[in-house]
Amino acid sequence: MIVSLGAIGFGLVWGWLLGLYDVRPDKLPATIVSLSGASVLGAGATAWLGGLSAAAPFSVAALVALFVHSQWRSELRKRYRNSTNP
């Protein structure tokens, strides 16, 4: 149980960090391959450290954190696109 919670913790942090990465359109394929590869590495490391059953919570948590962070940053970009410094 604790191992699964730990895997979720790792996944949340990893997904949130991935959400920081702004993908440039000209480097889209290379970036996706690199980030996906790094994520597979992370899932593999978690499976090795926490057992095979820990890879699933890690992956789901990473995807959730990545989605939430990306959506939040997208909302902020929409809201502050044309605003100037107060």
Next chain:
Amino acid sequence: MLQGSAQPAMEAAKTIQLVGAGAFGAVVGWYVYYINRWRKDDVQLSDIVTLLGAIGGAAVLALFPAKSDLFGAYGVGLAAGFFAYFFILVVLVNKAPGFTSAWFLDGRAPKLKDGEINTAGHAMAQPDETES
């Protein structure tokens, strides 16, 4: 009798170990966000991979055996420290006069007033003020 009295001591040791692993993870998680916050340039892929090494690298493996509860407690603490920093930052940015959530996008900050200088996050003071 002896076995019965020894058992609670082992339980206590295990609990304190879990708390210690979680606290260690919290410190690492707090510091991971701190490093991310104070980075100079845009996020690079190498930054993220380096952080992955810091989060689950050899040093962590040496401390916490694989597939153990200690590793799990470290992961829970890591997320707790990381997101505690983030939530405290959200509160402080929203309470600080002149700052908005746009700070999280590009570090947007209010214009400096007269007599203020930007010293990359350190204490601000005009050099002239200290010289007399």
